[in-house]
Amino acid sequence: MDSILIAQPVNQGDNVIVLGASFRSGIGGEVINNLNKETITNSYLSTAAIINDQSLKDITSLNILIIDKPTTHENIDNSTNKTLASSVVVVTVQPSGSTSTSRNISLYFQILPDYQPTIEADYFCSFYDTINSIWNESLCTKPQYNQIFNRYECSCSHFTSFALVWLPKIPLTRYLNAQDIASLIFQSISILCFIVIIIHGLIIRICKPSVSIPARDLLPLISCAVTMILFIxxxxxxxxxxxxxxSENQTSCFLSSSVLMFFTYFFLIFMFCVKTSIGYFNYLRFVYLFPPPSYRRLFIMLVISFFISITWVAFAAGFNSNSSFQITQLYPYKLCWFTRRVIYYFLTIPVGLFLLINIFIFIRVSQRIINHVLNATSRHQTYERMKRCVLILLLSCATQGIGWLFGPFLTFANEDTANVLGWFFIIFNGLEGLWMILLYIIIRSQRMDEQKRVVAARELTKSKESKSTSLTHKKSFEEDNEQEDRSITRDTEVKYRNTQKETSRSSDDLRDNSIRNSHVEDNTFTSYC
Structure with missing residues (x-):
């Protein structure tokens, strides 16, 4: 039996809905419905086509033909050199009238023994383009290899003829491509910026301790430090x-790559936790002004961030210990990272959650700052710089979040989309060095302003003390002069009184002498008589 053809109504009654068909070489085909879907897809089938439930809403009849050995299709494409590797599936439907519902069909292909490539090959999930007479993989996803059932799985967004085709594998170059080089350069520049900031801070602390930045003022750079460790x-x-x-075909992560991968994952989650904690701290600082948040609260939030990160990584490492879960895989010459199947749980969801929280904080803090700018009677330079610092911190978290959200899509997007998303990922991550330099400049300027105010206050205090001392000396000098004048006056008065006394005494002596002389003369006269 080399093929199976089904042509059945979609709704079979008794809640049975026909979804597709499967075929197993040497055994035959089987109709797939909503009751046996899981059983069939978890078996060693050769080929299968299953239409999504939502795509069947406006379909009354489903027709599927599976050609197990499609010899007539082997040479239908002479333009692209693509070679058939599997059975061919032909799908047609009978719509009920409306065709607005989107189409989605899941396809499962095993490589047929007769079509097994003898060289390394790249596989494509393709449909036959009857207009151009070629196998075309547009509107179909890149096939993913299922190691358990030894098959390739993909999906397409239309109904036509499908097959798995291959081309000779173009060897992966051992040289880094442009995006890899740009990523390494941008991240290395960010790391160098951080090192320069540390060296500059140490030199200032040693040479000019009076203008060095206190450790408390460097708290905004904590998130940048964690990001730099992540980049390393x-x-x-x-x-x-x-x-x-x-090998280019190696898909299992080796031990050292797994260890580094989980360290990277830890610092990735920790980075977003730290940025969110600092954002929340500034939210309390600028939106809920009273009471002002203490740095002890920030320290507690950072400790909680550490335990959240280590717990999240512990869960990921625990699941990864069971190889059947297929948590991680090796992307040859690129990374050891999460598989497409689980990356949403371990990266997209947590990063998206942190990003939403920071967007909310960004909006609330921005509103507060805008209101302050509109209502402020005077501009305070230090406060202005503080606001810029907060905005840069929030922008840093936003760019990192968006960049790492793009990252998960790189593993399964088509080549053109992955190329665009890759550059977004690289540029947004590279902006971290710019944010860090701007933060340091703002913090440094704020410290210089504070130092200028301190120096000005000291000069003003010295000036006041000098004036006070001058007035004191002047008053003391005047008092001394007054005392000296009073002393001179007293001395003059004393001398004057003494002179008066001496003059009076001399007059008395003269008068006494005159009287005595008069008596003598009288006596003489008497004696002569």
Whole structure:
């Protein structure tokens, strides 16, 4: 039996809905419905086509033809050199009238023994383009290899003829491509910026301790420091995978790459936790002004962030210990990272959650700052710089969040989309160095302003003390002069009184002498008589 053809109504009654068909070489085909879907897809089938439930809403009849050995299709494409590797599935439907519902069909292909490539090949999930007479993979996803059932799985967004085709594999270059080089350069520049900031801060602290930045004022740079550690581990992971990948077909992460991958993942989650904690701290600081948040609260939030990150990574590592869960895989010469099937749980969801929280904080803090600018009677330079610092911190979290949200899509997007998203990922991550430099400049300027105010206050205090001392000396000098004048006056008065006394005494003596002389003369006269 080389093929199966089904032509049945979609609704079979008794809640049975026909979804598609499957075929197994040497055994035959089977109709797939909503009751046996899981059983069939978890079996070693050769080919299967299953239409999504939502795509069947406006369909009354489903027709599927599976050609197990499609010899007539082997040479229908002479333009692209694509070669058939599987059975061919032909799907047609009978719509009820409306065709507004989107189409989605899941396809499962095993490589047929007769079509097994003898060289390394790249596989494509394709439909036959009757207009151009070629196999075309547009509107179909890149096939993913299911190691358990030894088959390739993909999906397409239309109904026509499908098959798995292959082309000779173009060897992955051992040289880094433009995006890899740009990513390494941008992240290395950010790390160098951080090192320059540390060196500059240490030199200032040693040479000019009076103008050095206190550790308390450097708290906004904590998130940047965590990001730099993340970049270091990310570069180490990329270079380890690049240098130690043994084969282009290797899909299992080796030990060192797995260890570095989970360290990178830890610092990724920790980075977003730290940025969110600092954002929330500034939210309390600028929106809920009283009572002002203490730095002890920020420290507690950072500790909680650490435990959240380590717990999240512990869950991921625990699941990864069971290989059947297929948590991680090796992307040859690129990274050891999460598989497409689980990346939403371990990366997209937590990053999206942190991003939403920070967007809310960004909006609330921005509203508060705008209201302050509109209603402020005078501009305070320090407060202005503080606001810029907060906005840069929130922008840093936003760019990192958006960049890492784009990252998960790189594993399964088509080549053109992945190329665009890759550059977004690289540029947004590279902006971290710019945010860090701006933060340091703002903090440094704020510290210089504070130092200028301190110096001005000291000069003013000295000036006041000098004036006070001058007035004191002047008053003391005047008092001394007054005392000296009073002393001179007293001395003059004393001398004058003494002179008066001496003059009076001399007059008395003269009068006494005159009297005595008069008596003598009288006596003489008497004696002569």
């Amino acid at each position: 581990f990310y570069i180490a992971l990329a270079m380890t995978v690049y240098t130690k990948t043994s």
